[in-house]
Amino acid sequence: MIDVKQLVKIYDGKRVVDGVSFHVSEGEVFGMLGPNGAGKTTTMEMVEGLRSPDGGEILVGGFDGIKEQTKVKELIGIQLQSTALFDHLTVAEIIRLYGSFYKKMRPLSELLTAFNLEEKKKGLVKHLSGGQKQRLAIAIAVVHDPKVIFLDEPTTGLDPKARRDLWDIVLQLRDEGRTVFLSTHYMEEAEQLCDRVAIMDSGRVIALDSPAGLIRELASDSVIEFVPGREEASSTYQGLGGVKEVKISEDGSVTLLTADLQETLRKLIALADERGLMLTGLRTRTSTLEDVFLTRTGKRLTET
Numbered sequence: 001m002i003d004v005k006q007l008v009k010i011y012d013g014k015r016v017v018d019g020v021s022f023h024v025s026e027g028e029v030f031g032m033l034g035p036n037g038a039g040k041t042t043t044m045e046m047v048e049g050l051r052s053p054d055g056g057e058i059l060v061g062g063f064d065g066i067k068e069q070t071k072v073k074e075l076i077g078i079q080l081q082s083t084a085l086f087d088h089l090t091v092a093e094i095i096r097l098y099g100s101f102y103k104k105m106r107p108l109s110e111l112l113t114a115f116n117l118e119e120k121k122k123g124l125v126k127h128l129s130g131g132q133k134q135r136l137a138i139a140i141a142v143v144h145d146p147k148v149i150f151l152d153e154p155t156t157g158l159d160p161k162a163r164r165d166l167w168d169i170v171l172q173l174r175d176e177g178r179t180v181f182l183s184t185h186y187m188e189e190a191e192q193l194c195d196r197v198a199i200m201d202s203g204r205v206i207a208l209d210s211p212a213g214l215i216r217e218l219a220s221d222s223v224i225e226f227v228p229g230r231e232e233a234s235s236t237y238q239g240l241g242g243v244k245e246v247k248i249s250e251d252g253s254v255t256l257l258t259a260d261l262q263e264t265l266r267k268l269i270a271l272a273d274e275r276g277l278m279l280t281g282l283r284t285r286t287s288t289l290e291d292v293f294l295t296r297t298g299k300r301l302t303e304t
C-alpha cells in the first residue's frame with residue numbers, strides 16, 4: 001500500500017530524515033517508534049504529501065506521492081491535531097463540514113457510533129475531553145472512507161483509559177480493512193497495536209520487524225534492573241554469565257540484558273556479596289521494544 005525508498009529531508013543543512021525506506025502492506029497497522037526529534041513526523045508528513053522531500057521516492061496505493069498528490073489525497077485520511085478543530089462548532093457540525101470537502105461522505109450516524117460520540121453530537125468541541133477530541137479527529141480523518149489512515153502520536157497526553165479506548169479504535173480501523181500508519185514514542189503502544197514497527201533514531205530506520213520479531217532478535221530474553229548503591233564500571237557487569245548488554249543510567253540504575261536469567265542472577269548476587277553492592281529495587285522482566293532501542297542505540301527511548 002505504501003512504498004518509501006531512500007527518503008531524505010534536510011533542514012538547515014541537517015538530514016533530519018536520512019535515507020529512510022520501508023513498505024507498508026495493505027490492512028496492516030504499521031508503526032514508527034522513536035524518541036522526540038527522531039524524524040517520525042517529518043517522514044509521515046512527506047508520505048501524506050504535506051512536506052516535499054529533498055530526495056527519494058514515495059508510492060501510495062500505486063500513485064506517485066510527489067507527482068500524483070490529488071489521487072493520493074483521495075486514498076488517505078489524516079488525523080489532525082485537536083487544537084486545529086473549531087471550538088465553537090458542535091461535533092455533528094464539524095463532521096459534516098469536513099464531509100463537505102469530499103465527493104462522498106460516510107453517514108453521520110455511522111461515524112458517531114463508530115467513534116462513540118453519539119451523546120456528544122450536539123456538544124461543542126471546546127467541551128470535549130482530550131480522548132473525545134482525539135476520537136473526533138479520527139472520525140474526521142475517515143469521513144470520506146479512506147483506505148489508509150495516518151495517526152501522528154494519537155495518544156500523547158491522554159490518560160490511560162482514553163489511551164486504551166483509542167487503541168480499540170485503531171484496531172477497529174484495521175478490522176474494517178484499512179491500512180493504519182501511526183507514529184508513537186510509547187513502546188507499549190507499538191507492542192500492543194502494530195503488526196510491524198520501524199524503530200527510528202536520528203533520521204534513520206534502525207530496525208524494522210514485528211514487535212515479537214524485534215524482541216526475538218535481541219538474543220537476550222530477560223532484563224535485570226537494580227540500583228547498586230555505588231559506582232561500578234560496566235565491564236564488571238559485562239563479565240557476568242549470560243549478560244549481553246549493560247546500561248548504566250545517569251541516576252546510577254543498572255540495566256542488564258541477559259540470555260540466561262538464572263545464571264546472571266546467581267553471579268550478580270555473588271558479585272554483590274563480594275563488593276558490598278546493594279541491589280536496591282532488584283527486579284526482572286521479559287525484554288520489550290525499549291530494550292531493542294537500548295541495544296541498537298545505547299540510549300533509552302525515554303532518555304533522548
Ligand SMILES: Nc1ncnc2c1ncn2[C@@H]1O[C@H](COP(=O)(O)OP(=O)(O)OP(=O)(O)O)[C@@H](O)[C@H]1O
Binds near residue numbers: 016038042
Ligand atoms: N520545519 C522545520 N524546520 C526546521 N527543522 C525542523 C522542521 N521540522 C522538523 N525539524 C527538525 O527535524 C527533526 C525531526 O523532527 P520530527 O518532528 O520529524 O521528529 P519526530 O520524531 O516526529 O519527533 P516528535 O515526537 O517530537 O514529533 C527535529 O530535529 C526537528 O527539530
